[in-house]
Amino acid sequence: MPKISQKANQMPASPIRKLVPYAEQAKKAGRKVYHLNIGQPDIETPEVMLNAIKNFAPKVVEYSHSAGIESYRKKLAGYYKTHNINVDYSDIMITTGGSEAIMIAMMTCLNEGDEIIIPEPFYANYNGFAQQAGVVVKPVRSYIESGFALPSITKFEKMITRKTKAIMICNPGNPTGYLYTRAELEALRELVQKHDLFLFADEVYREFCYDGAEYVSVMHLTGIDNNVVLLDSVSKRYSACGARIGALISKNKEVMAGALKFAQARLSPPTFGQVASEAAIDTPASYFEAVKKEYVARRDFVVDALNKIDGVFCPKPQGAFYCIARLPVNDSDEFCQWLLEKFEYKNQTVMLAPATGFYFSEDAGKDEVRIAYVLNLNDLKNSMICLEEALKVYPGKRKIDAQQKEKAV
Amino acid sequence: MPKISQKANQMPASPIRKLVPYAEQAKKAGRKVYHLNIGQPDIETPEVMLNAIKNFAPKVVEYSHSAGIESYRKKLAGYYKTHNINVDYSDIMITTGGSEAIMIAMMTCLNEGDEIIIPEPFYANYNGFAQQAGVVVKPVRSYIESGFALPSITKFEKMITRKTKAIMICNPGNPTGYLYTRAELEALRELVQKHDLFLFADEVYREFCYDGAEYVSVMHLTGIDNNVVLLDSVSKRYSACGARIGALISKNKEVMAGALKFAQARLSPPTFGQVASEAAIDTPASYFEAVKKEYVARRDFVVDALNKIDGVFCPKPQGAFYCIARLPVNDSDEFCQWLLEKFEYKNQTVMLAPATGFYFSEDAGKDEVRIAYVLNLNDLKNSMICLEEALKVYPGKRKIDAQQKEKAV
Numbered sequence: 001m002p003k004i005s006q007k008a009n010q011m012p013a014s015p016i017r018k019l020v021p022y023a024e025q026a027k028k029a030g031r032k033v034y035h036l037n038i039g040q041p042d043i044e045t046p047e048v049m050l051n052a053i054k055n056f057a058p059k060v061v062e063y064s065h066s067a068g069i070e071s072y073r074k075k076l077a078g079y080y081k082t083h084n085i086n087v088d089y090s091d092i093m094i095t096t097g098g099s100e101a102i103m104i105a106m107m108t109c110l111n112e113g114d115e116i117i118i119p120e121p122f123y124a125n126y127n128g129f130a131q132q133a134g135v136v137v138k139p140v141r142s143y144i145e146s147g148f149a150l151p152s153i154t155k156f157e158k159m160i161t162r163k164t165k166a167i168m169i170c171n172p173g174n175p176t177g178y179l180y181t182r183a184e185l186e187a188l189r190e191l192v193q194k195h196d197l198f199l200f201a202d203e204v205y206r207e208f209c210y211d212g213a214e215y216v217s218v219m220h221l222t223g224i225d226n227n228v229v230l231l232d233s234v235s236k237r238y239s240a241c242g243a244r245i246g247a248l249i250s251k252n253k254e255v256m257a258g259a260l261k262f263a264q265a266r267l268s269p270p271t272f273g274q275v276a277s278e279a280a281i282d283t284p285a286s287y288f289e290a291v292k293k294e295y296v297a298r299r300d301f302v303v304d305a306l307n308k309i310d311g312v313f314c315p316k317p318q319g320a321f322y323c324i325a326r327l328p329v330n331d332s333d334e335f336c337q338w339l340l341e342k343f344e345y346k347n348q349t350v351m352l353a354p355a356t357g358f359y360f361s362e363d364a365g366k367d368e369v370r371i372a373y374v375l376n377l378n379d380l381k382n383s384m385i386c387l388e389e390a391l392k393v394y395p396g397k398r399k400i401d402a403q404q405k406e407k408a409v
Numbered sequence: 410m411p412k413i414s415q416k417a418n419q420m421p422a423s424p425i426r427k428l429v430p431y432a433e434q435a436k437k438a439g440r441k442v443y444h445l446n447i448g449q450p451d452i453e454t455p456e457v458m459l460n461a462i463k464n465f466a467p468k469v470v471e472y473s474h475s476a477g478i479e480s481y482r483k484k485l486a487g488y489y490k491t492h493n494i495n496v497d498y499s500d501i502m503i504t505t506g507g508s509e510a511i512m513i514a515m516m517t518c519l520n521e522g523d524e525i526i527i528p529e530p531f532y533a534n535y536n537g538f539a540q541q542a543g544v545v546v547k548p549v550r551s552y553i554e555s556g557f558a559l560p561s562i563t564k565f566e567k568m569i570t571r572k573t574k575a576i577m578i579c580n581p582g583n584p585t586g587y588l589y590t591r592a593e594l595e596a597l598r599e600l601v602q603k604h605d606l607f608l609f610a611d612e613v614y615r616e617f618c619y620d621g622a623e624y625v626s627v628m629h630l631t632g633i634d635n636n637v638v639l640l641d642s643v644s645k646r647y648s649a650c651g652a653r654i655g656a657l658i659s660k661n662k663e664v665m666a667g668a669l670k671f672a673q674a675r676l677s678p679p680t681f682g683q684v685a686s687e688a689a690i691d692t693p694a695s696y697f698e699a700v701k702k703e704y705v706a707r708r709d710f711v712v713d714a715l716n717k718i719d720g721v722f723c724p725k726p727q728g729a730f731y732c733i734a735r736l737p738v739n740d741s742d743e744f745c746q747w748l749l750e751k752f753e754y755k756n757q758t759v760m761l762a763p764a765t766g767f768y769f770s771e772d773a774g775k776d777e778v779r780i781a782y783v784l785n786l787n788d789l790k791n792s793m794i795c796l797e798e799a800l801k802v803y804p805g806k807r808k809i810d811a812q813q814k815e816k817a818v
Contacts, residue, residue, distance in 0.1 A: 001605070002606060002607050002636060004517055004518055004664055005516065005518060005520045007516055007517075008516065008517040008518075009667070011671060011674070014670075014673040014674075040472055044468045045469055045470045049470075050465065053462055053463075053465055053681060054462075054464075059453045059454065060451065061454045061648070061650065061652050062449055063449055063650040063651055064651060066423075066426075096505050097675065097676065099676055100675065107416055107541065108414060109411070109417075110414055111416070112521075125675075125676075128673070128674030132516065132671065134543075166411075197411060226410040226411070239469055241471055241676070242471050242677065242681070243470050243679065243680065243681065244505065244653075244678070244679040254410075255413055258417030261417065261420035261423075261537070264423040264534075265420070265423075265508065265537030265538060266512070266534075267508055267534075267650070268650075268653070270652065270679040271653070272651070272679065272682060272685070273681060276681070
């Protein structure tokens, strides 16, 4: 029997999906499982988007242009203008989800063995894409105490080697919900300019900024047009994860020409999804207002409830629909498994994502979990009660003193 | 300005799309261009498939399972049974087009620097996928004189090194239209068994076998279950290229587990396309009968018309909707460009694909073109008249004697 590749062996398995069999078992045992583990929103997809699919008129479902349907790219340039992002449609390449945009960006801009610096915790699949592209991830740690603010530029500077080719951020952040300030982004601008690095920005949660906080895109930064690669997706914006439509955007013509060659090899992004996404640009502002209001209410409830639980700390994020909470547990992977395998409260339990999967550094995030507040308020309320009850009886609770002692050593 | 990667520089540009600007110029000049250059069929997508999209009911367009929607995978296993291919749904992973299936198969089964032997001429994008996966393509030449039959096993044997990990075929073939016989496939079976190689088979033209010829799948071969990886797509079967739905199929559990990790990183294949493709399995047999009849009529007309042109030779293929013709020209790239740039007959011209793009070996295919008979009979008739008239006046015609002299040297 022929052997599979080293890459296939080394590819990280999804840290979240590891727990799926335990969730299935819990459900088979008749338990209600609240899914706070994945970023699959329950919000309805805009009607204009679904109607476009229902009215799909062509008799032949043809390939589109490899860079995407031209009318969609043009309309999308208009959408970006509403966010003060000035791009021409030729700066936009439509991809199969944000995933493909990231993959193509890495392959286009980095050689095998080149390094990309990413603040951790970060979206776990960045690892998988880096692995496929042969790119080396260099994490720079951000901390829960500061709400996962950008690490100091000095820390970045220290990590830059001859192999460093890019910095990647997610803003607003998954899994942190942190929204970078203008000052933080200006600092990054100076850094990438000084070292002539690419700056990749995953801004798929652009629509989810709260409390009137300012959304600053890397595309708003001046003087680094040739460094910036914006990675986008309609998945979260329109609650249309299954459409698999994203975009890679850059004013660097060499990047766009290189990226197009990868895009040509896979022929074209999905036609149905593009048609739906083009229509989605007409989604009324009222849709986003309602969605935002809903998420703010959910965030406020969840963060408040978490901080009321004994030994739990959760900074209040200003974006996306995730938060990271520190729990009084020794090992969040074990705890999350235990919640599904051993625990029930009134025949209910909760599924969380252990934060270890979002850290690259060994042993980081062992007392943290990511919570996606993608359920309605009532379900969230029940979830938080479950969590509180679980922590009362969990046998693997952290002994605060012992841990602090270890740290001192 | 940061530099793009070596991979991006080395990625082959689409050999067909190079000619697109010349076609656009011809159209701007008011000329009618017959597109025989790409495999975008004009056949209508089955109604059951389009209706499924029009009736898409969910309110949220969710991610599917990374391996595809379970009900689709189960129904697809049933579809394969109608072709005597016995697979369980767990042997099937749904991909974003056949393209992704090929890409994931290469990454899962081959290490960087490993070699894959492919009979040439072959589908040009295999090069792009190999380039991305760091896999080395080793072409084994097939010839127009034998209609592009499988090269002798001795030739394959000679090419096998310690680095050889897989053999890849396309059956029925793009760009050749050649349908491998059972004897040819049995010979490949022995070879891969002897050397314990993977056997990748791109069988996306399964429905397009003519003259009652037997379609033999690699899945029909016994004793090599762990070697075979079947690569499939709905694009041609249902004339639904834009759906971007394919499949990677293998009974090798390690391959499937490895492939799933790559699939998980990109989350899921397109939901709309999967819903349409699941419904497409109910396409009535009468649809395929009508399509086949149409293609046979087109093939018969085109092959006959080509062979009637002075100096042209075209073997009669038994599958797919392509043929390769040898033309009396020195350089098919120049000729195809000239057709668009300089030629017109009654204000019409024809766009062909130079066969050089389908050969890996330098200088091969310089007097050959691929013709996709994806237009209606009337358009095909006009195309063939154009080609005949063009060859009468083309200044770069091959001097047969001179070339034969060269060969003798």
